[in-house]
Amino acid sequence: MTYAELGSARGISAKSAERLVQRRRWPRQIGNDGIARVLVPLGEDHVTPRRQGPTSVPDVADRGVSSSPDIGDLVREAIRDVVSPVCAQLERSEQEVATLRAELVELRIAEQASANLAEYGTAQAVDLRKRLEAAEKCADEERDRADRASAQIGELQTALTADKLELNRRLDRAEDERRELLSALSTAQAQVRQLTDRRQPQPAPRRSWLPWWRR
Secondary structure: OEHHHHHHHHOOOHHHHHHHHHHHOOOEEEOOOOOEEEOOOOOOOOOOOOOOOOOOOOOHHHOOOOOOOOOHHHHHHHHHHHHHHHHHHHHHHHHHHHHHHHHHHHHHHHHHHHHHHHHHHHHHHHHHHHHHHHHHHHHHHHHHHHHHHHHHHHHHHHHHHHHHHHHHHHHHHHHHHHHHHHHHHHHHHHHHHHHHHHHOOOOOOOOOOOOHHHO
16 A cells, blocks of 8 residues: 555545554555555554443533543654654664764774784885895895905916916926036037047057968
């Protein structure tokens, strides 16, 4: 039933019917035409008339005042009509507050996660910086070692070159001395032969063994 149909069936306005539906929390559904329809429980689509007690003769205590209708229901209905929108607004406000609290909790969780991530990133950056500095220091030390080794190799090469030249000079001098000694030895040998030849005696003339008369 629409709000208008419910109000017509219960003898109230469509607004009052809408507040009644909100107050009693009856299921509602929006149709394809955009009009809200309410699932009204059985027997709630009309107002049950109140039973009237037996007609009594007015008492003198009534002071001539006839029985007036019970306005308690009307007052309660009016109070409900006034309070229902406030309750609905309060309920919506509570739902909004709960939603905002949930969003705030999620925001705080995300903020804490971001802070933890930033702290972790900072620690990682510091660790990487330390590693980089250590690697640069090791590279500098290796570079210094390489420079010192290169300088030592250069010095060794220079010393080896000088030693090689010195050895070549010594070999040349030794070769010259050997030649001079060989020449002196040859000269001495020639002189010894000459002296030997001079001192060797001349052989005596050979005599014949034949007698003198047979000569």
